Amino acid sequence: MDKKRQRKKSRRRRLSHRQKIVYMQIGAITVAIFLALLVGAAALTKVLNRREVQTDQKNAKQEQQEEKIASEDDNSADSTSGDSRNEPTTPEPTGEPVSITVSMVGDCTLGTDINFDQSTSFDAFYQMKNDPGYFFQNVKEIFTADDLTVANMEGTLTTSDARQEKTFAFKGDPSYTEILTRGGVEATNLANNHSHDYGDQSYEDTIQYLEAAGITTFGYDRTAVMDVKGIKVGLIGIYELKDGIGRQQQVIDTIQEVKNQGAQVIIVSFHWGTEKSNIPDDAQKTLAHLAIDQGADLVVGHHPHVLQGIEKYQGKNIVYSLGNFCFGGNKNPSDKDTMIFQQTFTVENGKLAEDDVTNIIPCSLSSESGYNNYQPMVLEGSEKERVLQKIEDFSTAINQ
Secondary structure, eight states, rough: OOHHHHHHHHHHHHHHHHHHHHHHHHHHHHHHHHHHHHHHHHHOOOOOHHHHHHHHHHHHHHHHHHHHHHHHHHHHHHHHHHHGGGOOOOOOOOOEEEEEEEEEEEEEEEETTTSOGGSSHHHHHHHHHGGGGGGTTHHHHHHHHHSSSEEEEEEEEOOOOOOOSSSOEEEEOGGHHHHHHTTTTOEEEESTTTTTHHHHHHHHHHHHHHHTTTEEBBBTBBEEEEEEETTTEEEEEETTTTTGGGGGGHHHHHHHHHHHHOSSSSEEEEOOOOOTOOOOHHHHHHHHHHHHHHSSSSEEEEEESSBEEEEETTEEEEEOOOOEEEETTTTOOOOOEEEEEEEEEEEEETEEEOEEEEEEEEEESOOOSSSSSSSEEEOHHHOOOOOOOOHHHHHHHHHO
């Protein structure tokens, strides 16, 4: 009996010892888990702190960038404030010479008279060709290679039906502006005897449509100063026919006006003379000389519908008549000779150099000899020499 109790007691001690070992193991595991949790929590806290620092740094950097942008905007606003932002700026002379080549052509009538035979009219060719580029395609290369092309706009671009009581009255569709833009023409004189053929409204319409197409207009008391490669070119148009030399004061005033606007090259375009005459009259000579005396650097003319000579006066050129060019006013002129007159001007140290680089390009107002197809072309060979000789003969007579 005692031995049996001792065995039970011994068995309890062994169980108790095993329990202690289990409990110790459980405790160790618990401690390990607890320590692991503590380490994980510490690591997590470190990561979160690092992210918070990075976020703070990012926000600070963004705030600095926003402050920089705001500061630049303020500076920009300050630099554009005041009246000076709308004033044209004249570049400081660099000493480097700058040259521009200007092309001048005569009467361009883009349209017709409603009393003409419409089957052979300018409008008929426009509709038949269905291409605004057709009319100047033979001279476009010249006009796009120069720096400025100026034409006399002999007629109106309007939808008005208020035809004036006169022998010839010309108008074209407003879309005809594309003929000029496609052809490389940048400026047009409007001071002539066909600028109001459909009343004052037609004149205003013509200005509106041309300017909207990017073509500079000038004439009468409206002058223009164009910036061409940094050179300011003053353009003046005078209609002389009504009162001849009575236009003297207008010549003086308009030249002074473009001078006041900083013009470095001044070109005066006169509508004057006698139709079909190759010889300039006294009024033409008087006004041309006056213009140069007042500061014009080049004088050109139109209206006679034929070529006249070139005079050299005070070292400046006077081209008395450029003739017709792209001319819808006659379906078959007997004299189709015309020209492109080019002159190169050089400005150095802000002043016009005393040079005289000119180029006369003989042309015909039609690329067909038997009729007018309203498509000017450059002459070559014997025809070119013939027209050059004609101009030389006319010029010699003037300069004698």
